[in-house]
Structures are given as C-alpha cells and as structure tokens.
Amino acid sequence: MRRTLNQLGLGVSLSTAAIHRVWSEVVGEEVARRSQPGLLKNGRLQVTVSDAVWLQQLTMLKPTILASLESHLGSRVVRELFFTVGTLSFPPVRRESTFRDHKSAAISPEVRTRLQEVLRPIQDEECRIVLTRILRKAWGAD
Secondary structure (H helix, E strand, O other): HHHHHHOOOOOHHHHHHHHHHHHHHHHHHHHHEEEEEEEEEOEEEEEEEHHHHHHHHHHHHHHHHHHHHHHHOOOOOOOEEEEEOOOOOOOOOOOOOOOOOOOOOOOOOHHHHHHHHHHOOOOHHHHHHHHHHHHHHHHOOO
C-alpha cells in the first residue's frame, strides 16, 4: 500500500500527517505550542517557531528531536530539520494523555548531572523546563 501511495505522490502527505500527529509527543507540549512542523521534502522538515529564542534552542536540540522523530515514526522519514521564525498557522494538536510535571519523577544522579551541564547556558527558566522534559524523554529518564 505504501509503495502504491508513493507512486501516486501521496506518500509525502502521509508522512507529513504522521509528523503532525506525533509532534507534541516528540518535542513536548510547551515546545509544540511554540513550533509547528510544515513542509517535508526529500527528508528535510521545515519547522516554524514563534520567535528567535525558540529557534536557537531547537536548533541546538536537532539531533535529539531527529532521534525522537525516528523513534515515534519508526523510520528515518525526517533526516534534517530546518527552523524558521514565523506565525504559527493553526493551534497544535494536543495529546490526550495527562501532562506530567518535569520534576515529578526521580532521576538518577548521572542524568541529573548531565542535565545540569547541558542546561547551564540556558538563562530562560521556561526554556530550561521544556528542554529538561525533552532531554529526559530522549535519554530514557522518564
């Protein structure tokens, strides 16, 4: 079926729909409110972000986001991310599962130390909280 859809030129749209469906799980609720996946072409996904601060933070997290996308989609549909600042065209799809606070689960001292090192240069507290969630999920600490 996938081969037939690709031959009809519909494979990309299915991949794009899948990306939109899992985006909030991949990046977390907070980042999903400030970013939106867009066009996927030749493995390159354009993501619109709400402002330059989020563009910078997500650019630094490209490898983590790509790994999480691969994990959620089951393949390397997205091989590259390209972030642009712009207006988000529609509200993000929200997960139905309950949101868990980033401080609620205990983490190992090793993960805590690693998080502190990685997040040290991040000044914005809200960004730190969101990035903590992303990294914990990517590192399997949640």
